[in-house]
Amino acid sequence: xxxxxxxxxxxxxxxxxxxxxxxxxxxxxxxxxxxxxxxxxxxxxxxxxxxxxxxxxxxxxxxxxxxxxxxxxxxxxxxxxxxxxxxxxxxxxxxxxxxxxxxxxxxxxxxxxxxxxxxxxxxxxxxxxxxxxxxxxxxxxxxxxxxxxxxxxxxxxxxxxxxxxxxxxxxxxxxxxxxxxxxxxxxxxxxxxxxxxxxxxxxxxxxxxxxxxxxxxx
Numbered sequence: 001x002x003x004x005x006x007x008x009x010x011x012x013x014x015x016x017x018x019x020x021x022x023x024x025x026x027x028x029x030x031x032x033x034x035x036x037x038x039x040x041x042x043x044x045x046x047x048x049x050x051x052x053x054x055x056x057x058x059x060x061x062x063x064x065x066x067x068x069x070x071x072x073x074x075x076x077x078x079x080x081x082x083x084x085x086x087x088x089x090x091x092x093x094x095x096x097x098x099x100x101x102x103x104x105x106x107x108x109x110x111x112x113x114x115x116x117x118x119x120x121x122x123x124x125x126x127x128x129x130x131x132x133x134x135x136x137x138x139x140x141x142x143x144x145x146x147x148x149x150x151x152x153x154x155x156x157x158x159x160x161x162x163x164x165x166x167x168x169x170x171x172x173x174x175x176x177x178x179x180x181x182x183x184x185x186x187x188x189x190x191x192x193x194x195x196x197x198x199x200x201x202x203x204x205x206x207x208x209x210x211x212x213x214x215x216x217x218x
Contacts, residue, residue: 002033002034003033003034003072003073003214003218004033004034004035004036004070004071004072005033005034005035005036005071005072005073005074005075005207005210005211005214006036006038006064006067006070006071006073006074006075007020007021007024007035007036007037007038007074007075007077007203007206007207008037008038008039008040008060008063008064008074008075008076008077009037009038009039009040009043009077009078009182010040010043010047010056010060010076010077010078010082010083011039011040011043011044011045011046011047011056011078011149012039012040012041012042012043012044012045013039013045013046013149013150013183014039015153016149016152016153016182016183017037017038017039017077018037019153019182019183019185019186020037020077020182020185020203021035021037022186023185023186023188023201023203023204024037024203024204024207026204027204027207027208027211032211033072033073033210033211033214035207036071037077038063040056040059040060040063042056042059043056043059043060044056045149045150046148046149046150047078047080047082047149048118048119048121048122048148048149049125050080050125053078053080053082053125054082056078056082056083057082057083057086060076060082060083060087061083061086061087061090064087064090064091064095065090065091068090068091068093071093072093072094072214072217073093073094073095073096073210073211073213073214074087074091074093074094074095074096074210075095075096075097075098075101075203075206075207075210076095076096076097076098077098077182077203077206078097078098078182079098079099079102079117079126079180079181079182079202080099080125080126080129081097081098081099081100081129084096084097084100094209094210094213094214096206096209096210096213097206098182098202098203098205098206099126099129099130099133099180099202100133100135101202101205101206101208101209102178102179102180102200102201102202102205102206103115103130103133103135103178103200104135104205104209105178105200105202105205105208106176106177106178106198106200107135107138109175109176109198109200110174110175110176110198111138111175112138112139112140112173112174112175112176113138113139113140113174113175113176113177113178113200114139114140114141114142114143114166114169114170114172114174114176114177114178115139115141115142115143115169115177115178115179115180116142116143116144116145116162116165116166116169116177116178116179116180116181116184117142117143117144117145117180117181118144118145118146118147118148118149118152118180118181119144119146119147119148120144120146122142122144122180123142123144126142126180127139127142140169140172140173140174141169141172141174142180143165143166143168143169144165145158145161145162145164145165145184146161147161149181149183152181152183152184153183158187159187159190159191162184162187162190162191163190163191163194163195166191166194166195166197166199167195169197170195170197174197175197175198176197176198176199176200177191177195177197177198177199177200178200178202179191179199179200179201179202180202182202182203184201185201185202185203185204188200188201188204
């Protein structure tokens with residue numbers, strides 16, 4: 001049986017799961033691991049607070065517990081990395097979060113990085129995560145696009161908001177930019193073309209790490 005990766009959207013927004021699935025098409029190739037994207041039905045429409053992030057841990061871990069015999073690696077598709085540490089206690093298989101994977105990738109591409117986030121109120125929580133992971137030192141800043149997670153698919157000016165925020169990070173000295181929400185993945189290549197900055201799609205970065213982990217244990 002071929003190797004399989006389960007990418008879990010911990011919010012209940014199926015359209016965001018579909019967008020992640022499309023972004024991961026570039027990672028699919030003949031003979032490579034199968035990538036399956038799933039929606040956590042028990043999750044909120046969007047994860048925008050620490051409380052929401054904490055609330056999905058139990059159902060997320062229950063899903064991984066049920067599926068750990070069917071997959072070789074797991075990706076938690078939310079930038080707050082909800083439930084990642086807890087899920088790692090359930091299985092010896094890789095469980096990878098978007099924040100840790102995305103920032104780790106950015107640090108390999110450039111000396112400095114910034115993060116695009118949805119709302120300004122998201123930034124303190126993201127800084128807490130970065131400090132806990134020991135990844136804050138080369139961060140130049142976090143810029144908000146001003147669009148909530150639940151509004152990403154319904155905001156016509158979304159690309160221009162991403163580009164403007166990425167340019168602000170570039171002006172602050174960021175050489176690479178990490179997209180701070182799985183729902184931003186569809187715009188990664190367009191933002192790079194508009195800004196010339198190295199744009200890290202954390203969904204792709206996390207899947208890449210899952211592939212590497214699977215290869216290391218093959």
